[in-house]
Amino acid sequence: MTTSNHAQADAVDAVREALSQQLRLDKDQIEPGERLDLLPHADSVRLMRAVSALERRFDIELDDYAIRKAETVADLARLIDEELATVGRLG
Amino acid sequence: MTALPRLDAAEAAEATNIHYEQPAELFEAFLGRHMKYTCALFSGPDDSLDDAQEAYLRVIARQLGLSGGERVLDVGCGWGSLSLFLAGQLGCHVVAVTPSRVQAGYVRRRAAEAGTGHLVRVETGPFQTVAQTAAQTAALPERSFDAVAMVEVIEHLPEHRQPLERAYRLLRRGGRLFLSASCYRSRTDQEEFESRPASLHALRLYGFTAMSPLSQLLAEVEDAGFSIAGLIDTTAHYGPTMDHWQRGIERNLDLMEAVRPGFAGELVRYFDTARASWGYTAKHYAVTAVRSRLGHTELP
Numbered sequence: 001m002t003t004s005n006h007a008q009a010d011a012v013d014a015v016r017e018a019l020s021q022q023l024r025l026d027k028d029q030i031e032p033g034e035r036l037d038l039l040p041h042a043d044s045v046r047l048m049r050a051v052s053a054l055e056r057r058f059d060i061e062l063d064d065y066a067i068r069k070a071e072t073v074a075d076l077a078r079l080i081d082e083e084l085a086t087v088g089r090l091g
Numbered sequence: 092m093t094a095l096p097r098l099d100a101a102e103a104a105e106a107t108n109i110h111y112e113q114p115a116e117l118f119e120a121f122l123g124r125h126m127k128y129t130c131a132l133f134s135g136p137d138d139s140l141d142d143a144q145e146a147y148l149r150v151i152a153r154q155l156g157l158s159g160g161e162r163v164l165d166v167g168c169g170w171g172s173l174s175l176f177l178a179g180q181l182g183c184h185v186v187a188v189t190p191s192r193v194q195a196g197y198v199r200r201r202a203a204e205a206g207t208g209h210l211v212r213v214e215t216g217p218f219q220t221v222a223q224t225a226a227q228t229a230a231l232p233e234r235s236f237d238a239v240a241m242v243e244v245i246e247h248l249p250e251h252r253q254p255l256e257r258a259y260r261l262l263r264r265g266g267r268l269f270l271s272a273s274c275y276r277s278r279t280d281q282e283e284f285e286s287r288p289a290s291l292h293a294l295r296l297y298g299f300t301a302m303s304p305l306s307q308l309l310a311e312v313e314d315a316g317f318s319i320a321g322l323i324d325t326t327a328h329y330g331p332t333m334d335h336w337q338r339g340i341e342r343n344l345d346l347m348e349a350v351r352p353g354f355a356g357e358l359v360r361y362f363d364t365a366r367a368s369w370g371y372t373a374k375h376y377a378v379t380a381v382r383s384r385l386g387h388t389e390l391p
Contacts, residue, residue, distance in 0.1 A: 055384075061384055
């Protein structure tokens with residue numbers, strides 16, 4: 001079980017990790033500011049698999065609309081951080 | 092296509108108060124001990140109305156997965172049957188919502204009399220807008236409820252998307268929704284019958300009421316984000332429920348006429364229409380849904 005005190009850097013790192021596995025990329029190739037849909041090998045199924053892996057890893061369910069609005073690696077990491085903060089606040 | 096009026100949430104709530112802000116004694120004359128103004132569940136012809144209503148209350152508790160102490164939101168609580176049952180029998184912490192000031196006062200009084208006043212909080216206003224003051228917002232924080240009940244209330248809401256989305260946001264992850272409603276039997280029946288005189292009589296009697304086919308309600312529950320978890324057909328039980336109500340009205344006709352002349356006759360006319368419709372043009376269903384991507388995880 002993950003707690004809410006994950007720093008932003010941890011979420012960014014987790015997103016890079018998930019994307020590197022699903023897109024078969026070197027993690028170091030994935031920068032926080034990069035657009036998700038423009039990453040090499042990216043398609044909607046692979047990106048959704050990455051989101052799914054992240055939800056399982058952190059035991060969260062992100063808002064569907066917010067997921068579709070997330071454009072960059074950092075956007076997705078921020079969604080995870082916000083969700084973890086909400087879950088932590090609710091206890 | 093339809094003669095139904097277009098009302099916003101506040102207008103519809105004010106309209107239904109024509110019916111639901113009448114004195115409680117009018118309804119005590121025929122609804123039985125639980126004051127449950129919705130479908131009962133009969134195991135056989137010898138069941139009393141009170142037993143059959145309690146049977147339905149137990150089904151709601153089971154469908155919502157309640158075992159004791161949970162936080163429950165009762166949208167359209169009416170005269171408080173479900174809220175008082177869950178607080179009294181299961182020690183649930185209930186927030187009950189009704190636009191009727193008469194019902195709100197009644198539920199508070201009954202809860203106090205039952206010694207569960209500390210478990211039942213009543214908010215007065217349309218569900219769509221009820222948490223607009225700071226005190227009410229504190230009563231309805233997002234993701235704070237284990238369960239939301241919407242028992243035969245959606246018919247009185249002119250628009251379903253916003254209230255269902257609100258119910259979704261108020262539930263914790265994994266929290267459940269129980270939604271029961273009288274429905275048109277199909278979209279075809281809706282088109283054919285919603286402007287007929289008998290439907291318009293119901294509209295006048297209840298201030299605002301509009302049935303949907305189940306297919307529409309399921310789509311709306313899905314659109315709000317829920318996973319559908321269960322479906323119960325209770326159509327066969329509403330005729331007997333109304334039979335009991337009508338006998339209660341006949342027993343207490345003098346009292347009802349003294350309080351509100353003509354009301355009993357209007358109700359009986361509506362019950363006659365409704366009983367003719369069950370299974371032909373109308374159905375009665377209960378849908379259970381859950382705030383979870385994968386839905387129930389136990390084996391079916």
